[in-house]
Amino acid sequence: MLEVKDLNLYYGAIHALKGISLTVKDGELVSLIGSNGAGKTSTLHAISGLLPISSGSLTLDGRDLRKVHPNKIINLGLAHVPEGRHVFARMTVEENLLMGAYIIRDSKKIMKNLEKVYSYFPRLRERYKQLAGTLSGGEQQMLATGRALMTDPSILLMDEPSMGLSPLLVKEIFSIIQTLHDSGITILLVEQNAKMALAVSDRAYVLETGKISMSGPASELANDDRVRKAYLGA
Amino acid sequence: MKKSKVARGYFLNTVVIILLFTAFQILTSAKGSQGSFKLVLIPSIWQCCYLMVLAASLNLVLGFMGQLSLGHCGFMAIGAYTAALLSLACERAELFEGKSDPAFILVLFSSVIAAGLMAAVLSLLVGIPALRLKGDYLAIITLGFGMIIINIINNLPFCGQDGLALGSAGASLYKNGLGFGSKAKVQFIWFALLVTIISLALMFMFIRSKYGRAIKAIRDDEIAASASGINTAKFKVMTFAYSAFFAGVAGALYACTNATLSTSSFAFTNGGILNSTFVVVMVVLGGMGSLTGSVIAAVIMFLINYEIKNGQWVSALPASLSGIFEYPMLVYAVVLIVVIMFRPKGIFGTYEFSLQNLIPDIRRALEMHRTADAEKKEANGNA
Numbered sequence: 001m002l003e004v005k006d007l008n009l010y011y012g013a014i015h016a017l018k019g020i021s022l023t024v025k026d027g028e029l030v031s032l033i034g035s036n037g038a039g040k041t042s043t044l045h046a047i048s049g050l051l052p053i054s055s056g057s058l059t060l061d062g063r064d065l066r067k068v069h070p071n072k073i074i075n076l077g078l079a080h081v082p083e084g085r086h087v088f089a090r091m092t093v094e095e096n097l098l099m100g101a102y103i104i105r106d107s108k109k110i111m112k113n114l115e116k117v118y119s120y121f122p123r124l125r126e127r128y129k130q131l132a133g134t135l136s137g138g139e140q141q142m143l144a145t146g147r148a149l150m151t152d153p154s155i156l157l158m159d160e161p162s163m164g165l166s167p168l169l170v171k172e173i174f175s176i177i178q179t180l181h182d183s184g185i186t187i188l189l190v191e192q193n194a195k196m197a198l199a200v201s202d203r204a205y206v207l208e209t210g211k212i213s214m215s216g217p218a219s220e221l222a223n224d225d226r227v228r229k230a231y232l233g234a
Numbered sequence: 235m236k237k238s239k240v241a242r243g244y245f246l247n248t249v250v251i252i253l254l255f256t257a258f259q260i261l262t263s264a265k266g267s268q269g270s271f272k273l274v275l276i277p278s279i280w281q282c283c284y285l286m287v288l289a290a291s292l293n294l295v296l297g298f299m300g301q302l303s304l305g306h307c308g309f310m311a312i313g314a315y316t317a318a319l320l321s322l323a324c325e326r327a328e329l330f331e332g333k334s335d336p337a338f339i340l341v342l343f344s345s346v347i348a349a350g351l352m353a354a355v356l357s358l359l360v361g362i363p364a365l366r367l368k369g370d371y372l373a374i375i376t377l378g379f380g381m382i383i384i385n386i387i388n389n390l391p392f393c394g395q396d397g398l399a400l401g402s403a404g405a406s407l408y409k410n411g412l413g414f415g416s417k418a419k420v421q422f423i424w425f426a427l428l429v430t431i432i433s434l435a436l437m438f439m440f441i442r443s444k445y446g447r448a449i450k451a452i453r454d455d456e457i458a459a460s461a462s463g464i465n466t467a468k469f470k471v472m473t474f475a476y477s478a479f480f481a482g483v484a485g486a487l488y489a490c491t492n493a494t495l496s497t498s499s500f501a502f503t504n505g506g507i508l509n510s511t512f513v514v515v516m517v518v519l520g521g522m523g524s525l526t527g528s529v530i531a532a533v534i535m536f537l538i539n540y541e542i543k544n545g546q547w548v549s550a551l552p553a554s555l556s557g558i559f560e561y562p563m564l565v566y567a568v569v570l571i572v573v574i575m576f577r578p579k580g581i582f583g584t585y586e587f588s589l590q591n592l593i594p595d596i597r598r599a600l601e602m603h604r605t606a607d608a609e610k611k612e613a614n615g616n617a
Contacts, residue, residue, distance in 0.1 A: 048461070074463045082461065088454035090523070090584070091447070099451045102444070103463040147462070 001025050002047070002078075002155055002188065007056035009039075009046050016042050018210040019056070024155065024188050029181040031189040031197040031218065033231060034207035040190040041083055043207070044157050047188075048080040049073050060155065074103055079153035083160045083190075085144045089133030093124050096132050096143055100150030110150070117146040120179065138169035142176070155186040162193045174200055194231035198222040206231075243590045250589055251431060255424070262423055276419050277491065278540065283430040284310075284487035285532035289516040290437050290525050291480035296514065297522035298441060299473050300453030301365070302373040305380030307510040309478040311500035312356055312383060313349035313485025315393055318495055321345045321411025322397045333418050342422075345412065346429055346486040353482025354475040356383075361474040365467065377502070380510050384497045406496035412486075413493035426487055433480050438525055438586075440476065449473050450523075515570050521580030526587040531580075538569060 002024040009017040017039050024030045032040050045051040047058055049070035058065040060076055068076065088096050097117055101110045118125040121142045127135065132143055141161055148156055161177065162170040174196045181187055181200065191197035198204055201218040206227060214221065221227050265271045292306045321341055324330065330337035364375045392398050397409040414422060440446050451459040452466050460466050488508075489495060499508055516535050520527025542548065542559045549556065558564055573581060585595075 050461075071460050071463050071465060074461070080461055082458065086455050086458035086461075088451045088458065090454050091450050095447055095450070098444075099447055099459070099462050099464075102448065 001061060002186075003057070003059045004043075004047065005057045007043070007046060007053055007058070009042055009051060009053045016210055017046065017053075020207075020210075020212055022205050022212065022215075024186060026154075026186055027184055028202050029177070029187045029189065029200060031191055031201040031204045032207055033191055033194040033197055033204060035192070035231075037209075038207040039210045040207055041159055044080065044159050044188070044190055048078060048157060050080075074151060074153075077151070077154035078157065079148035079151055079155070080157045081144050081148045081159060081161065083163060085137075085140045087132040087135070087140050087143050087147070089131065091132055092129050093132055093135070093143060094128040096147055097124070097150055100147035103151060109152075113150050113152055117149050120149070120176065121146050136169075137165050138172060141165065141169075141173055145176070145180075149180075149185075153185070155188065156180070158187060158189045160190060160192060162191065162196065170196060194227070195222075198232075239590075243588065246589050255427065255431075258427070259424060262420060267420075272416055272420055276423055277416065278536070279423060280419055280426050280487065280491045282533050282536050283426040284484040284491070285516070285536055286529045287430055287433045287480055287487065288484040288513055289520065289528035289532040290434055291477045291484065292513050293517045293520075293522065293525060293528045294437060294440070294449075294473055294477040294480075296517050297524070297528075298446065298453065299449045299470065301470070301474075302370075302514075303376040303474070303477075304373050304510050304514065305360075305376035305378070305383070306477075306481050306513050307500040307502075307508055308376075308380035308383035309353040309357060309481035310485040310488065310508070311387060311497060312353045313482030314489040314495055314500075315387055315407070315485075316352040316482070317345040317349040317486035318407060318410040318412060318489040319392065319397060320348050321489075322409055323411070325411045326398070333414075333421070339425075342412070342425060342490075345489075346483055349486035349489075350479040350482040353485065354479040357475045357478030358471065361471045361478075365470040365474060377510070380500075380502055384501050387497050406494050408494050410489060410493055410495060412490045414490050415493070419491065422490070426490070429483060429487060433483055434525065434529065437480060441525065445469070445472075512566060515566055517580075519570060519573055519580055521582035521584060523584040524580065524582040524586055526585065527580055527582030530582065535566070538565060 004020060004022045007017050007020040008015070020039070020043060022030070022032070022043075032043060034040050042051060046053045047065065049065065049068065053066070060078055063076060065073060065076070065078075074080075088099060091099070094114075097114055098110065101113060104110050104113070118128075123139060124142055124146055127139070132140065135143060145156075145158070145161065158177070161173050165173065170193065177187065177189065178200050189197055189201065198218045198221055203216065204218045204221050205212050206214040206221065214224070214227065216224075222232070262276075288306065288310060292303065295301050295303045295306075324341045330341055332338070360376065360379045364372055364379075367375060387393050393407055397407050448459070448464050448469055451462065451464065452469060456466055492499075502510060512535065516531045517528055519534065520529070520531030539562060542562050542565060548559050577583070588595075
């Protein structure tokens with residue numbers, strides 16, 4: 001279980017996150033929605049140690065994440081799929097995936113995880129020898145997600161997986177998120193596409209200018225008047 | 235399944251290398267005393283050997299890790315001087331009698347390894363602070379290092395004149411424990427080839443390993459690499475040292491071919507082929523990220539250099555044309571520009587030659603060629 005309590009983060013003098021608290025229980029799919037600049041990405045970066053926080057507590061299964069170096073956080077079972085995909089453009093698809101398993105030493109386990117990722121994303125298996133930079137946007141998103149899954153994480157942080165994709169691909173990505181969730185992976189999803197995010201999530205938090213303004217089961221939020229007006233365009 | 239394929243590849247390569255090696259040895263023993271073979275071909279192979287190792291080692295840093303290092307010949311100089319002085323010390327200590335003594339072979343191998351280690355250790359001194367910098371700054375600091383190392387060697391008394399205790403600073407090293415004459419070059423050609431093959435194989439295995447993948451990941455996206463759990467600073471320094479090791483080995487081979495060592499041959503102002511920028515040219519020419527490319531490009535650059543200096547056709551040209559060959563740098567520049575115009579990623583791009591994949595690779599290339607042709611025809615037909 002991931003627990004965030006009273007998280008405060010500053011960019012210089014700007015108070016970007018103002019006391020955020022949220023929890024993600026095992027097996028849950030929780031989404032964090034909100035408009036540009038609300039602090040969604042900052043929250044994820046704070047959780048995975050990429051940004052220093054000024055106060056608050058971050059625990060994963062009872063362990064304090066604040067004391068762990070960013071390149072060791074992955075050892076605790078927390079994987080981050082960064083915004084804008086960040087694939088290794090001049091390496092092949094398979095090399096990208098093997099990079100995800102970098103911290104695993106057992107080669108049998110690596111092969112097993114590789115097989116699992118290929119079963120989630122058959123398209124990646126077809127293109128295993130292709131350079132990642134030549135994949136389409138949707139395929140790159142699959143690759144970035146697959147790479148994060150290579151460590152068999154207990155929780156997956158996904159940052160704007162639908163960014164810059166065509167409506168058809170957005171649908172495909174969300175159906176993949178749904179599949180991952182169904183197979184028992186815990187996911188914290190950050191999305192601007194509130195409609196799709198609420199449709200797949202168990203629970204959701206609405207972030208407004210660095211504060212959580214609303215939270216609850218996703219189906220309730222989807223029917224909430226304020227949410228509908230602000231984020232669903234209805 | 236995958237593992238057996240890798241093992242088969244290694245087996246195939248080993249067998250082919252041994253066959254070629256034996257064939258070459260037979261040829262050498264048959265023709266070793268003939269004039270042009272002894273005086274032209276064998277010395278050329280020696281030169282090609284150290285150029286190949288040098289270019290391939292720079293490719294690790296430049297092509298696979300994506301960091302521009304302009305001081306590679308500095309590491310080569312360190313290696314050359316280390317090997318020359320170590321073997322000289324052994325000679326003065328009378329550890330071996332003449333170059334046919336079996337003990338000499340031991341000295342030879344230890345000199346090469348010591349040369350590599352010395353270069354690697356000194357590269358850590360530069361690498362640890364320098365690799366925190368990026369791009370142009372790293373290029374500037376390594377360029378500076380290349381110049382500094384030349385000055386340091388020039389001012390070390392044991393690196394000048396007669397070497398070790400007998401030396402005086404500021405002169406070329408006239409005593410070299412290695413420094414093969416043309417007869418010894420024929421006798422020890424197997425050594426040059428063996429060191430080259432082992433070095434290239436070690437670099438190739440490094441690139442294919444988990445660590446090779448990690449440095450390519452750092453080149454492509456440092457943030458994502460760090461998020462995958464890679465300690466990027468450690469890997470950069472480690473690769474830099476690994477690359478410097480082989481530059482040092484190339485230096486040791488260089489010390490074998492030259493009776494006299496002079497720092498000016500490694501200096502940045504050197505118009506010859508041993509100049510850090512020309513090593514960069516070799517790597518770019520062959521393809522950044524292809525060891526095969528570096529090896530081939532080293533041979534091409536050597537041939538161009540050789541033709542410019544010794545080609546009969548140069549003197550047959552009218553004076554106005556042959557004047558350009560007074561400035562070999564101009565010729566290299568033109569070659570580089572022409573290659574970059576037609577093949578922007580270098581001759582080989584990121585392709586690696588492999589015996590096992592040779593036939594499928596050729597088939598695929600032909601198929602691509604055919605489809606491109608067909609598309610062109612179709613486009614013409616539509617127009």
